[in-house]
Amino acid sequence: MRVKLGELPFLIVSTVEVAKEVLRTHDLAAEAFSYNYTGIGFAPYGEPWRVLKKLCTVELLSMKRVHSFRHIRQEETENLARFIAALDGGAVDLSERGHLLAYDIVTRASVGARTKDRLKVIRMIRRLSKFGAGFNAADLYPSVKVLPFLTGIQFKIEKIHREMDGMFEGIIAEARAAESDDGFEELLSILLKCQAERSEMAITDDDIKAVMLDMFLAGSETSAAVIEWAMGDVGAGEESPHTEKSARGSEQVFDSTGRVDEERIPELKYLPLAIKETLRIHAPLPFMMPRLNSSMCTLNGYDIPTNTRLIVHAGALGKDPVLGKDPKYWPDAEQFKPERFEGAAIDYKGNDLEYLPFGSGRRLCPGINFGAANVDLTLATLLYHFDWEVPHGVRNEDLDMMEAFAVTVRRKNPLVLVPTVKRPLNVVK
Numbered sequence: 001m002r003v004k005l006g007e008l009p010f011l012i013v014s015t016v017e018v019a020k021e022v023l024r025t026h027d028l029a030a031e032a033f034s035y036n037y038t039g040i041g042f043a044p045y046g047e048p049w050r051v052l053k054k055l056c057t058v059e060l061l062s063m064k065r066v067h068s069f070r071h072i073r074q075e076e077t078e079n080l081a082r083f084i085a086a087l088d089g090g091a092v093d094l095s096e097r098g099h100l101l102a103y104d105i106v107t108r109a110s111v112g113a114r115t116k117d118r119l120k121v122i123r124m125i126r127r128l129s130k131f132g133a134g135f136n137a138a139d140l141y142p143s144v145k146v147l148p149f150l151t152g153i154q155f156k157i158e159k160i161h162r163e164m165d166g167m168f169e170g171i172i173a174e175a176r177a178a179e180s181d182d183g184f185e186e187l188l189s190i191l192l193k194c195q196a197e198r199s200e201m202a203i204t205d206d207d208i209k210a211v212m213l214d215m216f217l218a219g220s221e222t223s224a225a226v227i228e229w230a231m232g233d234v235g236a237g238e239e240s241p242h243t244e245k246s247a248r249g250s251e252q253v254f255d256s257t258g259r260v261d262e263e264r265i266p267e268l269k270y271l272p273l274a275i276k277e278t279l280r281i282h283a284p285l286p287f288m289m290p291r292l293n294s295s296m297c298t299l300n301g302y303d304i305p306t307n308t309r310l311i312v313h314a315g316a317l318g319k320d321p322v323l324g325k326d327p328k329y330w331p332d333a334e335q336f337k338p339e340r341f342e343g344a345a346i347d348y349k350g351n352d353l354e355y356l357p358f359g360s361g362r363r364l365c366p367g368i369n370f371g372a373a374n375v376d377l378t379l380a381t382l383l384y385h386f387d388w389e390v391p392h393g394v395r396n397e398d399l400d401m402m403e404a405f406a407v408t409v410r411r412k413n414p415l416v417l418v419p420t421v422k423r424p425l426n427v428v429k
């Protein structure tokens with residue numbers, strides 16, 4: 001069957017076979033910089049710099065540099081563990097704490113310090129994520145240019161952008177004034193140096209802000225989402241078989257020093273599998289960056305007009321939406337079964353197209369190593385030092401796992417758990 005579609009703003013691809021076709025044929029084609037036609041949400045500093053931003057992010061987050069951010073990760077996760085221990089059994093909102101932690105790590109690595117008004121900025125990030133999902137009336141009718149204004153969305157987003165822009169202005173001015181000699185180069189000072197050296201590619205302040213915005217947006221919510229989903233699945237309740245398995249593994253690895261050492265995390269048997277499984281069930285960024293078809297094409301029997309946004313739904317691929325048939329890729333897809341990854345060669349580097357939590361191809365997440373390192377260390381620390389239970393009166397099976405709709409898929413309601421210190425913090429000062 002061939003169906004001719006008219007004005008088609010975007011096409012969501014949710015089966016592995018069609019995703020393969022899209023990624024094979026259109027990954028290197030023209031680029032779309034945002035999910036929506038209106039361009040609102042993510043690119044206040046303009047489209048032409050998207051490629052530069054990506055190059056900068058990849059370069060700045062190279063593997064070597066991810067290792068050099070290690071002391072930031074270590075300090076921030078230990079701060080969180082100290083904060084939780086001091087609550088003395090009081091409940092913790094892990095959704096909020098996980099987001100603050102991910103945000104602090106990403107901002108310290110980007111601009112050298114925690115930013116002011118962190119909770120306010122985090123709220124702005126979440127609102128942008130919600131608006132940026134792009135599936136609003138304005139995007140269904142892209143040719144009606146007044147719709148973003150009529151729906152009010154344009155004004156709301158511009159207001160957030162103005163506030164963020166003011167924050168970046170302040171951060172850049174402070175960084176120019178400061179003469180840091182701590183021997184550690186955060187991303188902003190590298191960009192300012194490149195700007196001052198006037199290399200062949202002139203870098204403006206707006207370009208620098210665009211890179212910062214990418215870091216703050218793409219780097220914090222995604223990691224926060226993995227932390228809250230994983231803690232819901234692995235950490236909640238001492239009867240949970242997952243808690244027991246992950247605790248057993250971490251004793252053997254970390255008890256000799258009494259603290260979590262990121263270099264030894266790969267020795268853990270269960271936690272890396274559980275993180276993979278969390279990424280499968282709750283891909284934090286379920287919609288991959290849009291690819292555009294630069295000429296008319298046919299997908300799954302449909303004629304697709306030129307320049308349609310082809311959006312691969314990585315979240316659906318991990319759940320194997322084979323309606324009414326035997327699941328091809330993920331048996332018992334709805335169950336949390338980390339063991340399915342045991343001994344399996346499948347990884348999240350973008351090569352296995354049924355499992356793309358970090359995307360694939362040219363637009364593969366540039367923060368993949370940085371994001372994975374942050375998530376690994378945080379979860380290993382939370383599970384090694386504490387036992388976790390659901391609050392009094394809530395049963396494990398009643399733990400709310402509803403998803404909220406936004407660009408990044410977070411829990412609809414915050415994850416609140418009650419910690420008990422299992423192994424005191426043996427933190428080297």
Ligand code: HEM
Pocket residue numbers: 054057106214215218219220222223226283284285287288289290314356357358359360361362363364365366367368370371372375
């Ligand atoms: C666990 C954490 C993370 C997950 C699951 C994740 C996932 C993703 C996914 C699925 C994409 C789209 C890839 C595609 O379309 O092929 C993406 C893009 C991106 N990510 Fe991440 N990400 C994470 C952490 C980070 C971090 C820490 C940073 C930076 C500090 C970052 C920066 C970006 C940027 C800048 C893009 C856009 C790339 C482009 O436009 O081509 N991400 N991420």
